[in-house]
Amino acid sequence: MNVLASGRHDAAQHSTDIDTFSRIARIAERGRIDALFLADGPAGLVEESFTRPWRALEPVSLLSPLSQQTGHIGLVATTSTLFGHPYVAARQIATLDHISKRRAAWNIITSQTPVALAAYGLESRFGQDERYVRADEFARIVTGLWSSVPQSAIVADPGRNLFVDETVTRPIDVQGIHFRSRGNLSAPVGPQGRPVIFHSGQSDDSKAFGARWADALFTGQRTLAGAQKFYSDVKALARANGRNPDHLLVMPGLFRILGGSEEEARGRKDDPDARLDIDFPHHELAHHFALSPDDLPLVGVLPSI
Ligand SMILES: Cc1cc2nc3c(=O)[nH]c(=O)nc-3n(C[C@H](O)[C@H](O)[C@H](O)COP(=O)(O)O)c2cc1C
Structure with missing residues (x-):
């Protein structure tokens, strides 16, 4: 959902x-x-x-x-x-x-x-x-x-x-x-x-910190290549810290939509999608680019910063 x-x-x-x-x-x-x-x-x-x-x-x-x-x-x-x-x-x-x-x-x-x-x-x-x-x-x-x-x-x-x-x-x-x-x-x-x-966390500092202290890392990865890199980086860092890399788990975030059938699951997704308020993600996206939402049109080419 x-x-x-x-x-x-x-x-x-x-x-x-x-x-x-x-x-x-x-x-x-x-x-x-x-x-x-x-x-x-x-x-x-x-x-x-x-x-x-x-x-x-x-x-x-x-x-x-x-x-x-x-x-x-x-x-x-x-x-x-x-x-x-x-x-x-x-x-x-x-x-x-x-x-x-x-x-x-x-x-x-x-x-x-x-x-x-x-x-x-x-x-x-x-x-x-x-x-x-x-x-x-x-x-x-x-x-x-x-x-x-x-x-x-x-x-x-x-x-x-x-x-x-x-x-x-x-x-x-x-x-x-x-x-x-x-x-x-x-x-x-x-x-x-x-x-x-x-x-x-996500940054290199976060990876180094997590490889030192954590049993599990919660991470949001958007591409397979990015996820694989994150995984191999933190396992290597854990090893370099003298830890067994198997003792550091990587837990990527997923949003699941469950249903008795594919159709039911898709139906469950359609409903909240139809109610989606685009303002909040628009502000978030603009914030990541250090822009005001007014300078980030949702339709059109991204402005060069
Ligand atoms: C998967 C994930 C979950 C996070 N959960 C929270 C949270 O619940 N609350 C919060 O304030 N920050 C949360 N953060 C933000 C991190 O603590 C951190 O501030 C952020 O990743 C930026 O630091 P970094 O650039 O060193 O990774 C989360 C980050 C990630 C990647």
Whole structure:
């Protein structure tokens, strides 16, 4: 189903309606989908928010009740490495991992928008290098905190008046340019080890970052050749980092339209296609070319920049 128009399909669907999300989670689990992946924007109402259902709810909070209504589907929460502190993200995801019985995953994004910068009181954009230095420090702190209280440190022995054995903890001490953190996470990570890490991005910096930290990369590829290059690049980077490249999965985004027959599926696509509001993709396209939509006619030759 066309994602831009599909939000208009069901009048009852609403960005803040927990029943809608519960229904999606249960159907996905029944359909044997591996994981429910909640994308997120760093902050505020952006252009798309005004014209269609948007990412209103914070993913970790939203996945928490869904974890109690499902039994085995993975729960992937997107959080930004530009805004907020890594300690908070580490604790939230570790908590989700416990309450979901080890089904939590963290999707790392590095995006910035003028709306998010304004919301967090920041005056200037982060440069490309700076975004990934920041993301690197963020990931170092989160993963360090996740291993700071190993299961073996939990003694829980009232006889000795000892619950956590401090000598077995592994406090971190990260003094970065952007983030600093010392000490332990309050939540131990479960016996299975740290939650799964996803990363979503496209650039060379993103590939290098993902090959260092992620278990899976979410990517949008538009051509077969581009997709093959992305795949071989990140596998080579993982190998160069001393990792087994098979442990870094590449998960390209797909929009599927399902139906009992080809005809039914096509019919399901026609309906949202007919309702498609072209303004939003037009603005997006113009934004990618650093143009105003008025300077980018949809019919005719692309202007040279
Ligand atoms: C497949 C994919 C999914 C993404 N999902 C999100 C998202 O949910 N929220 C967000 O704010 N940014 C998202 N991003 C944006 C990235 O985090 C990043 O800002 C963007 O790719 C530009 O950085 P890059 O040029 O280093 O790749 C996504 C990017 C890709 C490629």
